[in-house]
Amino acid sequence: MSAYDDLMAFQRETEALGQVAGRLGWDQETMMPEGAAPQRAEEHAAMANVLHARRIDPRIGDWLDTAKASTDVAKANLRHIRRSYERTAKVPAELAAEIAKTTSLAHRIWAKARGDEDVAAYLPILSKVVALRQEEADALAQGGDRYDALLDDYEPGATGTEIAAMFSALRPRLVALRAAVLDKPKPQGLSGTFDEAPQLALSTKLALAFGYDLDKGRIDKAVHPFSSGSGIDVRITTRTNPADPFNCFYSTIHEVGHAAYEQNIDEAYLLTPLGNGVSMGVHESQSRIYENQIGRSRAFTGWLYGQMRDAFGDFGIANEDAFYACVNSVNDGFIRTEADEMQYNLHVLMRFDLERALVSGDLAVGDLEAAWNDRFQADFGYAVDKPSNGILQDVHWSEGLMGYFPTYTLGNVYAGCLNEAMTAAVPDLQSDLARGDTSAATSWLRENVQTHGGLYEPKEVITRAIGKAPSEAPLLDYLEAKFSDIYKL
């Protein structure tokens, strides 16, 4: 065997073990008996140790020194393995251990502080997390930009400067659109209660309508919806709320977007570095275009209206147009995860600016709450009422995930670009969607994005799919057109 073959065989086993560790997480959220938590913590730690030992195995360095890649696929495989290996090598083991220990503690302190509305209890450990991530960023950046070094874990190749430029173009138009929409009368809401069994039945029907393959996946309930796994075992979860079936349906469609990306990667890449979605941003572009540009379109909601009438009878919405407005209702609210597709980005933009300033050192942790509240007031027009609706609402920073937030809106930007190209390429798209048929849309996404897995760099995937460099313009145009139509602006 060649060095390349040896390396790939080793890597394949690592990928398989990574899938096992991931499925352990799935089990914990869906199946694990409550009393098993202490044992499970040790099982997770043992798997993490096995995976860490493999990732720093010095044989990888030796193989990389001599492996020869003659195809694009082989080159991409080596690129992924090299990036991961060099990333691990740059961070001292003691620092990595300290970060793991501190973020684990910080997560628990954050959860309690959020329950207690006690910012002061949280800031000391957050300061420590920020300092450790700064130290890690310095080790990774080797003189380059700190924030970019962290961002690279979630969106390889992206830079804070580039994202800041994009987000600066988004912000004023989104703030103006939001203000204009909220000045108009509210659409009618749903009335009645919605039983769990028909919610779950329609949720499954929606998953299948979006091409989710139950032969390579399954749907269970969990407190927080998620997608888990790669290749031919990609599972999703959903949840139900008797007053709000949209929560179930659009969670399902969102997770199907993530899961379909994993299921539709070229099967030749199974259990190789190319066999996973290439970045958080591209992943989110798939979940968002499934959920929003397709799932919340006038055409598709027209079909969904009929499905919901069949399942639930009269729920107080008179016709498809009123239903479309109801699905796309824009309301005041403090919580990012509950926001509509327009305001969601404003929540992300402020977190990006704040965390970038934290990481650079321009913003002290002690000034974070005031900065958060000022920015929220500026963009949303009303004041944060309590910390759990403000600085304490998200889990990310306690877990050290600085650099993660911008990928949400980057995903929306990419979804906007892909939607523009897909609409041009699929002529009968709207009439298909009006029949609940997403196959032309999802096939276009599969062939132009999903199938490639990790073959190209994230931005290159989008550039190839749309035939030009991605920009925020299509997303803005789409949002302005959609909400102007619904709200008669």
Place this chain on the structure above:
Amino acid sequence: MSAYDDLMAFQRETEALGQVAGRLGWDQETMMPEGAAPQRAEEHAAMANVLHARRIDPRIGDWLDTAKASTDVAKANLRHIRRSYERTAKVPAELAAEIAKTTSLAHRIWAKARGDEDVAAYLPILSKVVALRQEEADALAQGGDRYDALLDDYEPGATGTEIAAMFSALRPRLVALRAAVLDKPKPQGLSGTFDEAPQLALSTKLALAFGYDLDKGRIDKAVHPFSSGSGIDVRITTRTNPADPFNCFYSTIHEVGHAAYEQNIDEAYLLTPLGNGVSMGVHESQSRIYENQIGRSRAFTGWLYGQMRDAFGDFGIANEDAFYACVNSVNDGFIRTEADEMQYNLHVLMRFDLERALVSGDLAVGDLEAAWNDRFQADFGYAVDKPSNGILQDVHWSEGLMGYFPTYTLGNVYAGCLNEAMTAAVPDLQSDLARGDTSAATSWLRENVQTHGGLYEPKEVITRAIGKAPSEAPLLDYLEAKFSDIYKL
């Protein structure tokens, strides 16, 4: 840290990884999407490689050389680790790999041959499996007895000679009892069909009645019932048959016996070598005493009769005595796994004699089918009608599990011994059971058997629990008394 502490820390992580690998098996039988099988095979192989590498890690040998044990628990831990390490070291890696490869292939060939009723297609690969296991047994035995070396994997400390003496005492009395019972009129059978939902509801009620802890476990459906996991995450499965609810109920009680053993081990032994049931025979003693001596007793079936009447209404059995006879019905049949608690042992006895002769070389694989059929005719009084009802019915030999079969009847023998001691120690046992209250019985088993986990050698566990050396006599006395009563012999 001392060598002992280092060794135990390493072992603890290995135990945790073993639990992860086990849960992967559980997932495969209960939750895994069908299309995921190829990826799952690689995940299993990767976990097996990780576990194998840890089991042969030369540091274990170094630690064992210097570790000092000052307590009984520490001594038992070292005994388990040393046995496993030395066992692995004795078998050349190439031979172990060849056995794994050959049994995997043999399993597939056996499954096809059974479907095709084609013994000739199976015997060549079985010959290879037998030859490889003989070679392994020679490596393990180092001049000692081949069969004992294989038996040691399932029942440490047991010998073929000792078991043969026990089984020779069982056989004539079981053959005679069987013949006498089958000479009598058959008890009335169940009539009607039994819906799945109430079967599963009563199955769960039975599991709880036998002390199964759902906070540390869960119950799912699977094609073949099993128990999986140790410590605080021990899961069972069951199945339903609309014509035969006893299949569901007694499968559940049987698996609860296995699971309760694992759940009730002293929690101080969690994720240590003592934190698992000590042998297949002792494990089977728990599942069998739960299922048969308790679950199929006159007293407990009286309670179950009322439960079934509540759940299903009239099912054609007039009273508790008729129900007791129905539960304990003895019928002709070829299949071991479908046999009643008496005939089951005759199935095991013949397999033990046959596999022992195979391993010693006294019986050639080419003569196996004739030997099987002759023995079946001799003990059961009628001829095997087709290979799937004879030599091809069991999976064990294709998987190389020679030495496993006798532990089933050893478990029944131990259950007989434990039942005798438990009955003497628990004064109100029958009146408790008549109310569906197994707590005194299961508490006695927990305190005298289950809590010890791997602290003592298997036979010592039973000897300590019953206050004397185990023998087949209590099982025989129990079976003769029970079936004489039911069948008016």
